[in-house]
Amino acid sequence: MTDIFHWINEQLTIAGDECRRLFHGRGGCFPGYEAVVVDWFSPVVIIRLYANVPDALLDGIKAYFERDPRVSGLLVQHRGRGRDTDHEIVFGDVADVLISCESSLKYEIRPIQFQNSGLFLDMRNGRDWVCEHAGGKNVLNLFSFTCAFSIAAMAGGARQVVNVDMSKRGLSIGRANHQLNHHDLSCVKFMPYDMLKSWGRIKRPGPYELIIIDPPSFQPGSFIAENDYRKVLRRLPELASLNAQVLACHNDPAHNQSFVRDLMAQECPEFNFVELLPSQEDFPDIETERGVKAMVFERHD
Ligand SMILES: C[S@@+](CC[C@H](N)C(=O)[O-])C[C@H]1O[C@@H](n2cnc3c(N)ncnc32)[C@H](O)[C@@H]1O
Numbered sequence: 001m002t003d004i005f006h007w008i009n010e011q012l013t014i015a016g017d018e019c020r021r022l023f024h025g026r027g028g029c030f031p032g033y034e035a036v037v038v039d040w041f042s043p044v045v046i047i048r049l050y051a052n053v054p055d056a057l058l059d060g061i062k063a064y065f066e067r068d069p070r071v072s073g074l075l076v077q078h079r080g081r082g083r084d085t086d087h088e089i090v091f092g093d094v095a096d097v098l099i100s101c102e103s104s105l106k107y108e109i110r111p112i113q114f115q116n117s118g119l120f121l122d123m124r125n126g127r128d129w130v131c132e133h134a135g136g137k138n139v140l141n142l143f144s145f146t147c148a149f150s151i152a153a154m155a156g157g158a159r160q161v162v163n164v165d166m167s168k169r170g171l172s173i174g175r176a177n178h179q180l181n182h183h184d185l186s187c188v189k190f191m192p193y194d195m196l197k198s199w200g201r202i203k204r205p206g207p208y209e210l211i212i213i214d215p216p217s218f219q220p221g222s223f224i225a226e227n228d229y230r231k232v233l234r235r236l237p238e239l240a241s242l243n244a245q246v247l248a249c250h251n252d253p254a255h256n257q258s259f260v261r262d263l264m265a266q267e268c269p270e271f272n273f274v275e276l277l278p279s280q281e282d283f284p285d286i287e288t289e290r291g292v293k294a295m296v297f298e299r300h301d
């Protein structure tokens with residue numbers, strides 16, 4: 001037990017008021033804790049359980065946070081159970097909507113409504129990269145969900161961002177996220193479309209100098225990476241400007257970076273691989289490339 005609390009305390013200290021994964025048992029680095037993940041959205045901690053765990057184990061983690069004065073609310077989320085039984089507020093006030101900070105940007109977090117709270121914590125390095133590279137650019141954010149990448153792009157000085165996602169709810173939280181960060185909404189577009197059927201409309205505000213592709217691995221009826229990732233890549237030549245950059249992400253634990261790199265080489269050889277962004281220290285994993293893969297490509301034709 002002691003080991004994990006040392007780790008958690010360190011992560012909480014690094015995080016301060018910023019959101020962060022405090023414990024990533026799913027990475028397999030802490031034997032016995034493979035089903036446990038702990039996230040921090042100051043001042044609330046969320047324990048996410050991916051399978052049943054012994055009562056003593058869970059009680060130990062709960063008791064640890066009960067004693068920590070930095071934590072004023074604790075939620076346990078049981079993944080894979082029905083909606084009504086999937087969460088338990090252990091103590092404190094867990095608001096329906098929290099405002100959380102990452103890299104000094106603000107995001108609306110919905111700890112109870114969304115299983116993922118509305119912000120994917122494992123993409124912080126990706127968002128920081130976008131913030132650094134978006135200056136003056138026309139940015140296309142495919143599979144934008146709550147527009148987190150666009151928040152980073154606008155913060156980095158993007159000229160325009162275009163968010164595409166079939167989830168109207170995701171986009172409306174995205175709009176709120178842009179407002180929270182005082183972004184000029186006349187530079188932000190929201191397209192609530194099934195992108196596989198809407199390339200004409202997506203192309204119109206282009207060409208784009210930076211394109212972000214961050215799809216689900218497996219969302220039956222909407223997007224299945226094995227079949228559909230190549231359909232998105234195939235569109236890049238008509239969407240992208242010369243010298244455009246692409247941040248292509250993939251989170252299927254069964255695939256390593258070569259899944260996207262091979263598809264890119266087949267579908268768009270004019271886009272060269274530049275780098276795989278480093279994985280985050282708050283997501284330690286015994287297997288390399290099981291977590292999120294975020295790859296940068298650049299167009300040279
Ligand atoms: C993994 S989330 C994307 C995360 C997001 N990039 C972020 O930074 O938080 C997947 C998103 O893809 C969207 N999606 C899946 N299939 C789609 C499709 N065919 N057209 C448009 N959006 C789609 C879903 O609505 C969902 O919001």
